[in-house]
Amino acid sequence: MDDFTSQVTGISALAEPARRALYLFVVTQPEPVSRDQAAAGVALPRHTAKFHLDKLVEEGLLDTEFRRLTGRSGPGAGRPTKLYRRSDRQVAVTLPERHYDLAAHILAGAVEDAARDDLPILDAVQRAATAAGHRLGAADGPRSDRPPLSPLEDLASALATHGYEPRVQDDAIVLANCPFHSLAREHTDLVCGLNLHLITAIADELGHHEVRATLQPAANRCCVRLTTEQA
Numbered sequence: 001m002d003d004f005t006s007q008v009t010g011i012s013a014l015a016e017p018a019r020r021a022l023y024l025f026v027v028t029q030p031e032p033v034s035r036d037q038a039a040a041g042v043a044l045p046r047h048t049a050k051f052h053l054d055k056l057v058e059e060g061l062l063d064t065e066f067r068r069l070t071g072r073s074g075p076g077a078g079r080p081t082k083l084y085r086r087s088d089r090q091v092a093v094t095l096p097e098r099h100y101d102l103a104a105h106i107l108a109g110a111v112e113d114a115a116r117d118d119l120p121i122l123d124a125v126q127r128a129a130t131a132a133g134h135r136l137g138a139a140d141g142p143r144s145d146r147p148p149l150s151p152l153e154d155l156a157s158a159l160a161t162h163g164y165e166p167r168v169q170d171d172a173i174v175l176a177n178c179p180f181h182s183l184a185r186e187h188t189d190l191v192c193g194l195n196l197h198l199i200t201a202i203a204d205e206l207g208h209h210e211v212r213a214t215l216q217p218a219a220n221r222c223c224v225r226l227t228t229e230q231a
Helices: 003-015 017-027 035-042 046-058 100-117 121-140 151-160 181-186 188-205
Strands: 062-067 081-086 166-169 172-175 211-215 224-228
Touching: 003 017, 017 035, 017 046, 017 081, 035 046, 035 081, 046 062, 046 081, 100 121, 100 181, 100 188, 121 151, 121 188, 151 166, 151 172, 151 188, 151 211, 151 224, 181 188, 188 211, 188 224
Parallel strands: none
Antiparallel strands: 062 081, 166 172, 172 224, 211 224
């Protein structure tokens, strides 16, 4: 399951009113809660609360732990109770897909690099974007379960997972969406340069050195266009 589908599924789990009420009850408590406590807190039968709590765990929205609530141990202390608490998972969905967290990590890394190495800030942004692109490319592949693809198709598949909405057109890839749209509107040169180095590094990490990324800004799409060297 890709990240976008996983995020949507996680949020859709909260569409059911009883499940949403249980989630909100659990995450507002100072300590993990038992099924009985959660059921009483939202006035649901215990078996109904159990079903919805376990669905929230299945979707990664809640975590569980086991603990004896009596504080006793040893023979006669009773079985540990299953407790529910908020998970560390963060869920956010934007349409079209945006990845401002990625931009923030790149820019924060660039600021640190610039201060540590006395770099001009634009050079630091390019370096941080390149490093991020190599990390993303390494995470994307290669995978043995992929069907054989052309370099452009393979790169388009990778870029789709990061919100670019790639379209393969003849010997080029057009990116129908910028994952950093709002930032790009206000800081166009900075973000377009970031995109260029990020995407170039993803292509290089995937081994598609014959694909060239260039800046070709146009309305309603990402400023980067990708072509094969022959194009």
